[in-house]
Amino acid sequence: MSDNYCKGNIFSQLPDASQREVFEPLSQSTFTHIERIVTQGQVTPEGEWYNQARAEWVLLLQGRARLRFASGDVVELNVGDHIEIPAHCKHRVDWTDENEVTLWLAMHYD
């Protein structure tokens, strides 16, 4: 039995993301990576796509964002919205609010 539980608060001690997007690992296992992402206006560089080997489940906890898929679909994300993105489903972060922090919980998994 292990008792090494580990506690934190997702809204606490948010890093300054005014200059760059900040990725912070929350938990890591062989098949899974959970991270907190703090964004403030950053987007995926024009013409680039995320094309990830792993599936991703992402939950927007604060702020607002917009994703764009290679299919042409555009998805607005507000607080509480979650989206499951299959592996190799090409997408990009098209817009995030410059005037407030956008906080994401992302889980990457095989």
Added chain:
Amino acid sequence: MSDNYCKGNIFSQLPDASQREVFEPLSQSTFTHIERIVTQGQVTPEGEWYNQARAEWVLLLQGRARLRFASGDVVELNVGDHIEIPAHCKHRVDWTDENEVTLWLAMHYD
């Protein structure tokens, strides 16, 4: 490439948990299970422990709860608190608020 992304809102259409705790799957893969749990006053039956084969990462999104570990530790959870519970780390839900809904996001993974 797959474009079968799947969107929802974690705070929407909360089921009635006044009679029983409600577990709803959000995403499932070989090594991972993500679920939404809605609780309203329910606790783990007295003398019983969760002793899970998988690690669990849980985030409390609404309400309040208290976990108890077999080690004797007691952990209060408020909005935004997350806790990583290793596989086979015996624990129980000791208390949840009867007067409001407690909303959890749980990720179980190998």
